[in-house]
Amino acid sequence: MPFQKNDVILFQGDSITDCGRNYDDTSSLGTGYALMAAARLGQKYPEKNLTFINRGISGNRAVDLQERWDKDCLELKPTWVSIYIGINDTWRYYDSGQETTAAEFEASYRDLIERTKKSLEAKLVLVEPFVLPVPEDRKGWRQDLDPKIHVVRELAREYGALLVPLDGLFAAASMKAEPAFWAGDGVHPSPAGHALIAEAWMTTVGAIS
Template identity: 65%
Template sequence: MTLIENNAVVLFQGDSITDAGRNREDGNSLGSGYANIATALFTSKHPEKQVRFLNRGIGGDRVVDLERRWERDCLELKPTWLSIYIGINDTWRRYDRGIPMSAEEYETTYRKLIKQAKEQLNVKLILVEPFVLPVNEAQKTWREDLDPKIQVVRKLANEFQALYVPLDGLFAQAGTQTGPAYWAPDGVHPSPAGSALIAQAWLNAVKV
């Protein structure tokens, strides 16, 4: 039986992988990515629960960008479940724009967001692990930056007793069968198949 209760409000929060082209003028738009797929499958299996799903992902966001809009795009929405998927841009910006984000700052900011949501809303948490599936040699060097951030998300999930979605290993495993570009053409943004892989892992975490 799924862990999500009747009449719950589930908020997907994150960057472009969550955003997935949603219409930001429409508060109910879910985009075309994993949030939409997970919502479609959940609501088709559990229509009786009347769960409401919201997406406030914004492309390009790092954890500090989430912090800037946390009041409006999280706390004011009063979710009962909060799914956070943030971190790949905190790594990527170091390599494409020379804007590094230390694992320590990432952890401090991430923990602050979680604590605010827990203290003000008593929200239940789902933390989604960032991944990179290198499609070129340059992306292989990202591991030194991303791996400590993945460890931060695991640490926070343990600390706050959150449900956990372990994507990095999942995508690495999937990529061995097909090559990485099948799942994430640029190594970061999932293909439709990759979005479905994320959605299924998310649903597994909430026991659907």
């Protein structure tokens, strides 16, 4: 049983985490994997009185998380911190020429982890970014994204964080149904894609087997 009574679970990230949440409602979880995981875990562990918070913001990169980490993470005093960031660090390079090197991405990500460890006794869950080959040009993104996926894996190892290995899971899922079934633009998950993320997240933290 991974959770303690009154645990506070924070989901942080970009549009995949945000997923249409209402910014005026601090308890809004959006309609994606954060809501799905919260619903399932609340139903499974009602006696634990778990609190779920979503602070994903569409379009964010790792540097954007750095800027708002005090307010949108540390001050919330979560006991679990789930970080899912990286695809926009690649996307901005291809749509507007704003490059984030793997070294820059690692420095930003490491800063988030260090600040969290310094301020909180929180368990860390790192969710690696993924991309699927739809449309065709997404295949070219691999060159930029793969080193960032490796950064997330290395940081998880180094800091003893839990790792949600999404890139491989989505690749495997796209053998069962075409990639667009899981993410129409190769990035933003369908409802089925969000369910895949939620299940992978819960499996990683040990809430389901």
